Amino acid sequence: xxxxxxxxxxxxxxxxxxxxxxxxxxxxxxxxxxxxxxxxxxxxxxxxxxxxxxxxxxxxxxxxxxxxxxxxxxxxxxxxxxxxxxxxxxxxxxx
Numbered sequence: 001x002x003x004x005x006x007x008x009x010x011x012x013x014x015x016x017x018x019x020x021x022x023x024x025x026x027x028x029x030x031x032x033x034x035x036x037x038x039x040x041x042x043x044x045x046x047x048x049x050x051x052x053x054x055x056x057x058x059x060x061x062x063x064x065x066x067x068x069x070x071x072x073x074x075x076x077x078x079x080x081x082x083x084x085x086x087x088x089x090x091x092x093x094x095x
Contacts, residue, residue: 020040022036022037022040022057029059030059031059033057033059034055034057034058034059037055037057038055040053040055041053041054041055
């Protein structure tokens, strides 16, 4: 007979974890959501059973709304695929 440890259970143990998503139904500002998320993590860290709670959400990240004038781009002979690529590259720079 060879003893061995049972397989790890997702979310339990020293290296496990869980994910919690805080949902806004459109009634709160980004600052209010950030404040609530930080408060939730801080209150959870008071517990001796749960440690290392954190949030990666921040209300201070830059946000831009980009509108492409397709007619103007077409008149300047910019291929539509190029403008889509521009939006993707711009978005990746801030992620």
